[in-house]
Amino acid sequence: MNEGAKATSLNQLGYGLYVIGSKFGEELNGMTANWVTQTSFEPPLVAISIESDSHTRKLIDGGQVFSVNIIEDSEEGRAIIAKYVKPQKPYRNKLGDEDFTTNLTGTPLLAGAISWFECEVVQTLETGDHQLYLGRVVGAGVQQADAVPLTLKRMGWDYGG
Numbered sequence: 001m002n003e004g005a006k007a008t009s010l011n012q013l014g015y016g017l018y019v020i021g022s023k024f025g026e027e028l029n030g031m032t033a034n035w036v037t038q039t040s041f042e043p044p045l046v047a048i049s050i051e052s053d054s055h056t057r058k059l060i061d062g063g064q065v066f067s068v069n070i071i072e073d074s075e076e077g078r079a080i081i082a083k084y085v086k087p088q089k090p091y092r093n094k095l096g097d098e099d100f101t102t103n104l105t106g107t108p109l110l111a112g113a114i115s116w117f118e119c120e121v122v123q124t125l126e127t128g129d130h131q132l133y134l135g136r137v138v139g140a141g142v143q144q145a146d147a148v149p150l151t152l153k154r155m156g157w158d159y160g161g
């Protein structure tokens with residue numbers, strides 16, 4: 001395979017940029033992710049791919065729930081994405097100074113998100129260096145219907161290839 005072409009073409013896939021919320025027991029967390037896509041209308045299903053050695057993976061494996069926070073294409077939105085790229089260790093409680101609520105699943109729903117949905121995991125696929133979680137959407141909320149969602153391209157970062 002042409003490795004350069006593989007990296008370039010995979011990086012040319014179009015992505016949004018989100019904060020994945022997780023919960024296991026009393027512990028909550030948030031992390032930035034772009035590998036997120038809807039996979040079914042009925043039932044409403046969404047797939048997310050999570051680094052095998054991340055803290056988020058441990059929480060989703062344990063709690064079997066996650067949220068997807070959609071972030072605005074704005075200075076404030078970029079700051080949220082930059083904050084949640086940090087690993088849980090050594091930063092520990094990334095949500096400590098965050099304004100958020102919870103709903104049916106208990107996962108964090110950021111006040112700074114333009115909309116959110118929350119899922120219950122229906123299937124997990126152990127793949128390579130990431131775990132693929134298929135979640136059924138069980139709750140959703142909209143805080144700014146007209147806002148423009150941030151994309152990976154607009155952020156100017158890469159995660160792929």
Ligand SMILES: Cc1cc2nc3c(=O)[nH]c(=O)nc-3n(C[C@H](O)[C@H](O)[C@H](O)COP(=O)(O)O)c2cc1C
Pocket residue numbers: 029030031032033034035036049050051054055056057084085086087088089130152157158159
């Ligand atoms: C642009 C960008 C996109 C990312 N997308 C993902 C992703 O889709 N899945 C993932 O597991 N990690 C992704 N990451 C990496 C995580 O945000 C990062 O490993 C984070 O520190 C994990 O947080 P945690 O330790 O709280 O779980 C991405 C990082 C960047 C910079």
